[in-house]
Amino acid sequence: MTGAVTENPPVEASTRVALHDLAVRRDRDEWIVGRMATRTFVALPPVGARAVELLGEGLTVARTAQVLRAETGEEFALTDFVRDLAALGFVARIGDRPLPDPAPPRATLPRLRPHQVRLALHPALPLLVAALLTAAVITLFRRPDLIPHYRDLLWSPHGSVVLLSGAAAGWTLLLAHELAHLVTARAAGVPGRMRLGTRLQFLVMQTDISGIELAPRRHRLTAYLSGIALNLSVASALVLVLTGTDPGTTAHDLLAAALLLALLPLPFQCLVFTRTDLYFVLQDLTGCRDLYGDGRAYARHLLRRLLRRPGATDPSTRLPAHERRAVRVYSVVLVVGTALCLAFMAAVTLPVDIALLVRAVQGLGPGNGLAGNADSAAVLITLGGVNVLWLRTWWRNRRERRSASA
Template sequence: MRRRPTMSRVRLHELAARPDGAEWIVGRPATGTFVAVPEVGKRALDLLGAGLSTTETARRLEDETGHDLDVADFVEALVELGFVAEVDGRAVPLPDPPRPTLPRVRPEHVRWTLSPLLPALVAALVTTALVIRPEGVSLAYRTLLWSEHGSLVLAFGAASGWALLLLHELAHLATARATGVPARIRLGTRLQFLVMQTDISGIELAPRRHRMTAYLAGIGVNLAVSAAAALAAGAADGTARRMLAALTVLALLPLPFQLLVFLRTDLYFVLQDLTRCRDLYGDGRAYARYAARRLLCPGRGAGDPSRALPAHERRAVRVYSVLLVVGTALCLVFLAGVTLPADLALLVRAARRLCGAEHTAAQRLDAAAVLVTLGGVHVLWARTWWRGRRAGRAPLRAGSC
């Protein structure tokens, strides 16, 4: 039988906490790892942080609550979470926290992004654009075709799209950094989609208004850019007006994607926060698996995992599981029926043009561009997906916007 080592005193890393109903959300801002603990767990953390030994902490808690808490087991769990810096004067070896994006940007530099005036200004800008309805600005697809030269349309669309995507993610980063969360921008996957996302794990420790600001900051940037471009288009003419009108539409194009909450978009985190769920996606997936096993193999498998959740979470998880299953199925059907056949047809055609001697140099150059671009996207998706699978997820980790 393995003997558990005795631990006397520990030194905790810098932790943050906020009350959440009958529990406390406690986490380490530097790593973005957080957990929910009951009141007695929060009290144990306070006592350990004040320098009391595990034995003294257990005795104090028993005097205060009448419960005999195994503080040694509790400390072992804290060590696994990376919350403990030293045990009896010996440093606990831990990997370095992930390096944040733009580390020179300090919370005091971007504190203004949390001002309640900012969403009011965005709302005023959007309202002004809707009321004025500048001449020459339409949401029709023809607005995107601002030039008769297709190459210019595509180049402008690609440049604008990447610039808007970067602004969207920087908005998440700035608002999260303002709360003290060391956010970082990275590539990720959502089913068949390759996305840029901002890891704002730890934002759950911030007040609700700040959390909502961080979740909705990217959408706010898209709306602000679209409204500003529309107003500018109304004051311009000629090519400049057509380009600004196209930018108005381009800034709005990513927003319908945010409605796909089963892909953990920005609005998913808003929904999770409003329903007061710990892990809406994880719990919804677990319930969907349980429901599938119950349907296919009645009487076999584990029990309903949602039973362990509070009533309000249980209802939200069960409804979300339906969205998760239906939305995922539709995306995979679209992938199998449309996206993959189209991509394969383009790749096969490109390969044939490269191998055939009867094709011109221009056709071969076009084929090489298709292979490099389309093949590169698929390789990048596969690499990003594999890295995400290997990295795994921390307990109650926030995820990414």
């Protein structure tokens, strides 16, 4: 079923436009302008930000162009600029005709208000995390027997118990990690949305905090690093609690396993080529707008040059000098890191998963007893379920990207 397409009214010299509530922040030589309700933002040169300001004051297109010409000595294509703003959803009305306004993306925990979680951005909170981490490090120096080891995960002789408990604890920590991003972003006035996603072969839970780009740098970095800070805080607290338990007891073994599970996601954060939390920190510190997208485009350009394909223009030349350097270095990290990750999956992860699944299927049957069947079923449910969920999430995201680009 095809509906009629509603076109925007024409933009003329005498036209006045009404803008939605827009946030503006200066960033280096540009201005970030965005609409928090739709989590849409764009980087504009100073003249573009000035045009938004003048149009927001109610000046006509012609008068705005006249003011800009007097201030800069240059002509500015205001009609095209207004059309671009309308395409971004920044314009509420052109003349006396309102523009259609699509429903904003659905936020997670919409009843959570910024004033309810404002303490998440308190300057003292990072100091408390640092103090807790310092206490844990000192404790580990004094008690090296508490340093985590992979054997801590094998706290039970039953593999199914280890898998199920590990999955439950791991997903709980993952949910808490993403909630930390959501809460800090909400404290900065950004709605945020949590959902499942994929990063290469990894199934991840991710929090979209688009709009945080409009917040001050301290708030942005706090939102990016809040998940890592939560994992470190949980791990530090567990180290301190472990000092009060006796080795060999069930409580000690469970706490030791939880400690390792809290630390295991942290090395993954270093895989910046998969757009982890540290990737967004790196992107912010380098002043890049789309480090991943520009890095991938530059890597494709190098591949076309290697294959000697005609018309291969360097996409990084349109970027400012500081972004160009960062993008070219990141493109190397992106290609090498992706290749190594996929190779590890093919050589290690996939064969191990297949072997465990085959062994679990073979372990089902009347001759294996109740315990054997339960153990095999737990492996199938846990490991098989994760792989099915990865495939479903990957397919859903792929379909949404196709719909968005259509």
